[in-house]
Each structure stands twice: as structure tokens, then as C-alpha cells.
Amino acid sequence: MASLPSVGDLVPQLAGLSPIPPGHRAPGLGGQNFTHCCLLAVNESLAVGSDGNLTYTATPFVAPGVPIGALGGDGGQFPCGASFDGDVGGAPPVRVPYDWCAARCGGWEMSRPGATQQWVGPLVQFIVPSLAFCTNVPRTRKLAIPDVVFRGRPRSPAGFASYWLRLLGAFLLVTADTFVWLAICFAFAGPMLLSAVYEYALDRRVLEFLAAPPETRPAAVPSRLRAHLLLAVVVGNLRMATLETHDVERAGPRTRRHDSVVSDDSELTTAPVNSRKIGEVVHNTIWKRVTAIVEEYEAARLADREDEPVVSLPTKLKSLLNSQASFGSTIGGPTLFFIGGFIYTVLDVENNLGDNDTAHALAFGLWWMVIPYLAIISCAMLASNGTSALNGIVYDGSTVTRPDEYEPSFWAQQIKKAEAYPVLGWAIRQVEGYSPIETASEGRFQTVKLWKRGLNKQEWVQEAIRDYEHSASEGAPGDRLSPSDLRRSLQLNRRDVLYVLFGAAFAVLVPCCLAFLTSYNTPQAGLSCRSLTYLVYAVSQACEMALWASAARLRVRHGARWSEACPTSKKVAWWGQVFVGFFSIFAAAGGTVMQLLGVFRSCTCKVPVRYWPRLHDPSAYIVLSDNTAEDIAAAQHWWTATGTTAVIVIGIVCALAWWHQRRLRKVFRDEADRLETDAW
Template sequence: MSVGGDTVKSTGWRGQGNYTSVADAFPQLANLTLDPGSGRDPRKGGQNYTHCCLLAVNASLDIQNGFIVETSSSFIQAPVENLLAATEANQFPCTAKWDGNPAGAPVVQVPYSWLEATCPGWQLSRSKPESQWISPFVGFLLPAVVFCLMIPRRRKLAVWSKLFLPDLSQVMSWIIMPFAMLVAGICVTIDTIMWLSICFAFGSPMLLSGFYEAYLDSVIIGFIQEKLQNNRLTIDMKARLLFVILCGNLDLEPDARTLDEEMLDSLSNVGQCRDERWPDFTGNPGSGPRNVSSPWTHVENLVHELRTYKDAALQTPRQWPMHDVTCTVPKCTDFKCIERPICRTQEIQREIGRAKTRLRTMLACQYSFGATVGAPVVFFLGTFVFTIVATLSNLGDNDTSLALAFGMWYMIIPHISIVSGLLLAGNNPNTLEGVVAHEFGDTDPRFPDQKHLGTRIFELAYDSRYRPQWLWFRGRSKRHWVEKVWKTYEFRHPAGQRGPMIPDEDMAALRRATTLTTRSWGVIIGITLLLMGVPFVLAFVTAFYTPQVGISCRTLTFTVYTITQLCQIVLWLWAYAGAPEEGTCPPFLRKGGILHQSGFYTPTDVSSLRSRHTILTLRSLWSIIWYDTVDGLEGFWTFSLATIFGLGGVFTAIGGTAMQLMGVYRSAKCDLNAGWWTRPHDDVPVVVSTNFALAIEDANRYWLACGITATLFLAVVCFCGWWYQRRLRGLFRELVSSLGDISKEREEVRAAVARD
């Protein structure tokens, strides 16, 4: 390897023949000892690999008659004259930095056995250079914390309320206040770290469930638009489906409260209309018992005043007219015997206006996508640009490339934040509570406050009677809300004639539209894998081509984490996707097939494990595979496979990040490719010098390309998320505005309005 041409070579030869020691030619080797000089045990971070390189250079050179010569076991992959010339050009291999010359500095390469024997342990990161830990920590990890705070959650670490309520009228309170502030700050810090760990651990289920919910939002909006074109839905059903879009992330079946029963009973007894020809509709087979504390019941109460027919039943107002029950003519189709819609009085028009205001307000109360996601993404992209510029100004610096690799990996957190930001359902359930505006009691004698230790430590994230689902359950939750709609209204009276109840075609259409096909699942899974896979591939390629080239500690960290996420996707689909509908797969896989009947698609249902009569069934087998029971069935303390893979994700994500920032990965073991870990590797060469040609070449070919790709990809994902949610919000507002539009009503409603 030549450096600098003939002029530099002659400069390097000036002292040859006049040296008395190697340090005369290479001042970096003066007073060199085996001790790295860190004052710390090398196995506890006290190693210094610049010092190791100096030891390797010193062991490779000797003095003969005033000349610097190589020893028989030289580790320097260049002639002495090139080494002297490089040193004259400030390219001494152990301290060299990028100077614009792609040839770089001479390579110092030692066998692994020498490195392990001479330089054991690992090197603790230092404040300088900044690329070792400051750049990835401040540039990527802290912005990831900001993103994770925007991701909706159900619970958080409780902070003792009395820490914020000291009596400042006493001197002792002022003395205690700084300690209270410190304790509160520590609790919040721990909570943030835990939530960041959870976001990393369950990143793929969050993305998958978020896309599932976004798909259902789009399908429901499309369904309403279609029914507006053919004038099929009643106004209360349209409002009901719009409320489902906004509230589908809330617990559908919470514990019922006695005071809620009293309140709703008093509401349901107001304004009941009795008619012997068209009695209150209470016979729907799909209605079932009413949960008085469910947000579904409260939504039904909100839209009840918009009903089309005189039906006082709060839970299942009629969607189609009844036939006169006093009529005795078989199969009568007389127009006079068909129920007429309720007149659109001024009071009903006001109720329609209130419903439109509620829906618009609930949507408008949500945070802006640009403020919560867009602005942080801009700062995150700025860090990418800064790191790319740093790479250009310091080509071949491994610390810079690894900071870039971990930054690409952290893109998963912004992706989760983007997906959660494009959903229409609000994160704060107090919005619905304010809209419902019932004076519900704060306490319930029948259900006293019996908190477990876990719920005392981890309190609800929102002080509300309604509880939002975790992000990884939100898609399933909205599906349950949609099922509640079509199961409640799946039967109706035949329109125009007398007869038994028949299936409602609109509810059947809603069921078909919201039941995902194999193709739909493929799209959702594909987008999820794209947002999970691109950060992994970019980080993997960058770390892979950071010498030593190959798979080692950092690339394995990325790989193991991705495997845990793929396994969680499989588990989520197994437990929550449900059995495929008929006609989309072989019979034994379909709904009603052998696997479905054996409980294969409901592995989280552990009721079979509690009964001695069902514990030896296939249903129990699926639950056992999903759950690993501890201490028998009495306490039923379980660790699910999702938890195992989640902990694996936490260990690789947070643990891997900590080891990279601390410098644990800066060790001899991690300089060795993983393929050699289980084979004899004493003679495997390891490069200990800096700014060499291969690193510079990889920086130009891979590091910069991956960094630019990551920047563009995150920007495109953010823009697509912003456009998608703006589009859905616009469509939602149009549907809200169409409520009460007589041209969108069914024919009998238009006829009734025309008569009135």
C-alpha cells in the first residue's frame, strides 16, 4: 500500500539509518506499556483499543543499525517505508482520520489469539469522540423517547399524588418539596424507560393491530358511502357506525355499575310511546343482555333520539318498518298496515344537529398529526442528515457508521407513532365521557374499589370511566365493536308484509365488508413487514459492512430482535385474526372446520385448563402452547409466549442499545464474526487500525446509501400517514355533514317528509 506518492516516500526515508529507537520514528510509541492507562479493570470497561493498536505496531517493528525494520511476526500490512510516509502525512494507523485520500492508512491486523491475550475485556465509551455514544443517544434514542410518549397506552406507572400536594404554608413542606420533586421525577423517568421498552418489545403487534384498525376505519367509511348512494341506512345507523369509528378502541364490556343501571332506567322511561299496532321492539334475537356501563350502551342512548320508527327500546331501535300486529290478513301487503317513519319535527332536527356536533367535536378534539408526529419526525430526519454529513466528513470511522446503524433501527418507534397517529379513534376516552355527559356516580356500592397490587403500581393512563385498549389490541377491539353492530341488528321484520323476522341484508353486507380476506390480511401483514423490515435491513447492512465485515454482535442484535417480532406477528394472527371464512382455504382450516371446533383459533381461552373434564382436550393443548403455567392451575400464574418473545425483544433492543452505548460491543469477541465463535479461531485476523481503505470503500458504497435510504423512507412513510389520515378525516366530516340530508334517506322517509 502506497501513501502520498514519491515525494512523501522520500520524506519518510529521511531519518532511516539515524534512529536509536522505534519511538524516534513514531512518537506515539514513546513510553508505551502493557497497561492501557484507564485505571479500570479491562474486563470492566478499562480496555483501550487504540492502545492495543499501538502495542501491535510496537511488536511489529525493531531497530537494526539505525533503520526501522519489520519483525518476523509483523502485524502491519504495509512496508516500513509506507508506514513512515503515512505517519509523516498524519495517517499513523492507530490514530488516522479521513483526509480525503481513499487509500487510507496502513492496515494493522492481528490474530485473534494475540488480541485476546494482549487486550482482553472491552472499552468503555468516552465523551470524545461523540460518535461513540453521544451521537446515537442524543440524536436517535432521545427522539425515540419523544415518539413513544405519543403512542397511546392503557396504563402507566403510578406516581403518588401526595408528592404534588404539599402544604406550602409550613416551612417543613418547603424542605420536603425538593425530595418530593426528585422522587416524582425518578418515577416518571422509570415509567418512560419502561414504556419505551414495551414499544420496542411489542412493536410488530402494535403496527399490525394499528393497520388492522385503519383498514376497518376505511371499510366502515366506504360501507356508509355505498349505502348513502343506494339510500339503505337509517340516520341512527349511520350515526351509530360513525360513533363506532371514534369509540372502537374502548373496552366494550366493562364491569357494570349499579348507579349506571339506575340512570339508564330513568332515561329509558322518558318519552316511551306505546302503540298497540306497532309495539316497542324488544324481540330481536341478537340483542342479548345490556351492559349498562358499556360505552356501546351509552352510544346507543345518544343515537336513540335519531331513530326512524317509534321504538322505545334503547338497545335495538327498529331499522325497518313493522307490519300492523293487529292485522289478521295472511301475507298482507296493504300500505296502511305498514308502519310509518317518525315525523322530522323541530326537536328531532335539533337532535340531529347535536349528534353532528358531537361527532365533529370528538374528531376535532384529537391531536393534530403534524404536531404529534410530523414535527418529531422532522427532528429525527435532521439527525439522520447530520449523521450522514458526519459520515462524509469522516469516512471510514466505524463509530459513526454504527451510530447510523442504530439510528436506522430506532426508526421502528417513529413508525409505530405514525401508525397510531393516523387512526380516527381518539386516545383520550374523556372525549366520549364529555360527549355523553351523564351524571354517573363516582362510586358504586356493589363494586367497591378493590385494587390489586399490580393496578396500584400501574394505574390507568386516563382518569375516565372508559378504558382504552392497548395499541396491540385496538384492531381486535374495533372488530368487536363492528360485530356488536351487525349481531345486534342482524334480524329485522320483513318490509311491506307480515311474517317472521328475516336477516338484514345491510348487516350481512357490513359483516362481509369487515371480514378480512386472505388478500386483505396479506396487504396488512405486508405493510407491517415493510415498516419492520426496512429499518432492520438498513441497520443490518450498515453494521454488516462495518469492519470486521460479517455477522457479529451488532448484526446479531438486529437479527434476534427481528425474529422475536416475526414470532409475535404469528402469535397475534393465531390468537386474534380468527378462523378464515368459508371459501378462502381448505375446509379443515375454515370457520366451523376441525381446527375451529377444537379451539385452535382461540388459544387465549384458558377455561378448558380449569376443568378436569376438558384439560385433556385439543382446546387445552392450544392454551398450553400459548401459556406456560407455573405453580399449577390454582393460582394460574402464566407466562405467555408473547411475553417470552416480548422479553426477548426488550433484552435485544434495550440491552443491545445499552451495550452499544456503554461500549460492551467494543471488544475482541465482537470483532470476530459469529461464524468463528464455535470453531477454532486463534488465527482469525482482526483489524485494529483505523481509517483503512476497506472501511472507506464500505462507507462510500453502503453506509451513505443506507443513511440516505432511511431518511427518504421515513419521510415518505410520515407523508403517507399524514395524507391517509387527512383523507379519512375529510371523508368522515363529509359523512357527518350528510346526516339529516333528506336526499340520502330511504324512500319511505323521503315520502313521509314530503307528506308532512
């Protein structure tokens, strides 16, 4: 009697099947293969009957109603490793309980080099463009490259050999610096966007106040105030020092600066002022240096020296405005190319319907659209991201004046406290003078971090108001704009605040929502590892923005002494930022790394979160087959919809940002030109 054939004889895909996944890597280190797991499940679902034909076992893993001939090659797709071939019916579903998957297919599956949608696609299509976008986000610090790297002279054998090592070292440092900055931008995009939108709203408020018809204002705006407000618009990103230069030279006990709405980032040791004349208006030294161009122009106009061959104040103001690179060249063009590439990705997914790797790669790209939004909003502001133009227009004190004193940052305060301990103090002194970090701008003028720019510009506007209030108190009473009316006119109202909150939340949450919907509705539908990552990121960004907004409100109300006036709120805001920042960094950096490596391809992540407390429940099943009818239906319903929505929204946001910036730039130039004709 002839022996019966084996399952492998009747199903070629199962011939020579081993219980161990192919490869040499351990499953716990990424060596699992879920296509191999699918083959094991199919193999355990089939048996050979007494007549020599295939039959299902008592507890098959293949979905009920699937003809057994479809698994043996008699029509239909084999479920393991299937791909879309135009048939929306797809391949037969193969479902296994979680217990079976954990026992037979533990560990996770590392991304395969040949599977482009697992890591190459997300890396090249979304992360690499984000590296270019993040370079347009203003920053204050960067990784310092040692001068020794640039001293190579390839004119001798030794110099030629070291030349390539120096070049490689510089390349690695720049690459590390860019990736670190990208990670910071992604993890803290919420506060950055909120501050940027706040600054934009403040610019609009100031310029619309200056350009308003005379009949809508209580009184005319003096030319000096107009010039100061225009300066605040274009240089309001400069951080302010603590004391006046001429006061620094006086000895005395350390005192605090005047009320301020923002703390600065470095600490320099100079003596503070100990006495001032009664009634003397106290201005920041940076403010006084920058507004010197207004003082010079005002003195020339009052002395009737307008014909002198000097650069006029309107020209200087417009030069500062034009020092901000064109929106189209910095962000408009790159966004257009990014949208074009994303459109191709959306159209190309139609050829891979049912492929879950393609679905999750699309969701990953939608999530990373937060970076283009951040770059677009950052480039829509009027203040230049650099200080080169200002250094060429305004005298910064050079080396003849002592360094400016700034409010110490939190870390500077902690280092100061640590120096009191012998061991820590000795360690700090050993590395004193060495800094692997350098400022992004050269010269005495330094910018503030993006998440502080909105509040910093608010301080510049307040300085202009204080200067006007001081001059108004010394002048003769008359039909002048009162300081209270001025403050009220330049203060953001509730509608402006709502616009700021909505604009920042929209730029952060829309990409997260689209990514969440795509992953959530990819079978097995439900909240799982990837969609949970997007949800945690969105919630952490919303919490970061809420903490930033609450701290900003207190800073505006109480000035730099808000931590003294509200110590409990200060601690809650700081520790809240630390707590929420941990989850934000984990979701942004950790989620990206796990997506690219493939850590999410595991039994636990293939089960919806609702089953995690009861993984042994029979309903906690895992779909191991590919290209099922459910996969194809979800792809047709969600992939094109979310991808198209993302393209349309980012295009509209970019166009609106460009239009509004052009409008405000036109208002600024018109108001600057009015300084030539207005009376001083």
C-alpha cells in the first residue's frame, strides 16, 4: 500500500518547513519572521485525509468558508506573503490566538533590507526632507566643530591622509548636530509653534495698529513710537541683557533686572547698578544700542540735517526686514517639492493595496508632517533668524564695553549651586572654558530660542511703550495718545488668543490625527502600538502647549518675578514640562526608531490595546496573512483620503503663510516710508 503524501507535498509553500524562523538572529533581537509564522499556522491547519487529499484539522486557523483548494493552489492567493494583484477579494485570512503567537512566534521582526516600505521609504521620503526643513527653524545653539578639523592641507602624504579624516570628522559632527536638532524640533514642536504663532499675531497687531486710519485711533502715533514699534517687529527676537552698559561699571550688590516677560539663557558676571536718578527710565542695554539708530535719525531731523549723506532710518528698517530670506526660496520651494513627492507616494500606494507596511509607512509620513508645518510658520515671521544685518547697521559695543549680563537659565543656577560642593566644584572647574556647544550667531547680539520668541517680542513692545510713557510724562499735555490706550491697542484680545491657540494646535494635531486614523483603521482595526504612539505624542504636545500658555500668562502678568509671585505655579509648570517632555521624547524619538527598526512587528503590537489586560481571551487574535479583503477595503477607504487631505492642508497652510507674510511686509515698508514725511 502506497504511503500518503505529506502536507508539504500537496502545498509546495509548506515543503521543508522548519519550526525555527530563517536567519541567524534570535527572535528577541529582531530575528522573527511573521511570514514564516503564517506558514506554521497554515501547516497546523491542514492535514492529509485517508483518501490522500487535503483536509482541515479540528481547530484550523484559516477563516471559515475558505475552500481548501485555495490553499493548495487551485485558484486564489496563498495567504502567506500575498500581494495585491488587482483582485479586491484578496487572500484568505489566517488568524491565530495570542497565546499561540506568543508561544510559537515570540520576539519581533526586524525591517528587511529589501522591504523598502519598512524602513527605506519612511527614511528617505519623510525623515530626510525633514532634515532640510528643520534647518529653517531658528536656533540659538549648535554643536561646535573644533578648528583643528579645518587645518588640513593635502599637499603632503601625511596631510592628504589626515585631510579625509578631518573631512569625515566634520561630516559626522554636522550630521549628529542636525539629527539632534531635528529630534528637539519634533519632540517640542508644540511650544515652538505656539510661540511662533504668538509672535506672528503680535506682529500683525502692531502693524495693523500703525496702519489703522486716524479716525479709528484715539490720537496720532508719534514718529518716535512708530520707529520703536517697527524696530520691535524686525529685531524682537534678540534677547535682552540685564543692565545698561554705563551702569555695569558701577560696583554694588547684585540686583534683579526690571520686570521682564522672558528669562535669558546665559550668565555673565558683572556688577549691577546700585543707584539711579529718580525718574530715570531704565532701559535694557541691547534696547538702547538698537534704538540708537532712531535717536540719531531723530536728532538729525530736529537739527534740520536731513541732507547729510547718511543712510536714512526707513532704509535701515527695510534692510533689517529684507535680511529675512525670501519665503519662497527658503520654504515655499522645498514645500512644493515635498508635496509633489507625497502626491506620488499617495498615488503609488494604490498599487500596494492590502500591504500593511505601506499603510503604516503612510501614517508615519503623515505624522512627520509636523516638521514642515513648524518650518513654514517659522519662516513666516518678520524678524530675521540671524543677526548679521543688524551687526552691520548697529554698533554693538564691540570689545570696548563689558559683556552684557543676562538672566541665568535654570541649568546655570543649578551649576552655580553645585560649585558650593567640593567634589562637584572641582569637577566643574576642570571642564571650565571647554564648551562643545557654540552660539548660532556671531557678534554681541544673540537671538532667543524659538519657544521664547513670542514672549521676547512682547518685551520689546513693552520697552517701546515704556519709552513712550516716559517721554509722555515729560512732555507738555495735549492731544496725545495716552499710554493706557496704547497698551490696550497693542494687547492681544481674546479673539487673537483663540486664533493663536487654534493655529498652533491645528499645526500639531492635524498631522497626528491623520496618522492616527490611518494606523487605527489598518486591520486589525483598533488602538495598537503605532496608533498609541501617535496618540501619546499628540496628548504630550497638547499638554506642553497648555503648560507654555499658562506660564506665558503668568510671565506677562508678573514679569520676570513671576516665579517669586507664583512659586507653586512655577514648580508645577517646570516639573510638568519635565514629566510631559519625557513622554514627548519617548513618543517622538522612540516611536520613530521602533518604526524604522520594526519593533512594532510583534505579537503584542498586532493585538489591539483593548485586549492587553486579557491577552488570553480567545477573541484576542492576530491576523498573520497578507492582502486580505479587509486590508484592501481599509486601504481603499482610508489611505487615499488621509493622504490627499494632508497634501491639501499643508498646501493651503503654506499658501496662507506666504500671503500673510507678504501682506505684513508691505504694511511694514509703507509704515517705514512714512517716517520720512511724518513730523518729529
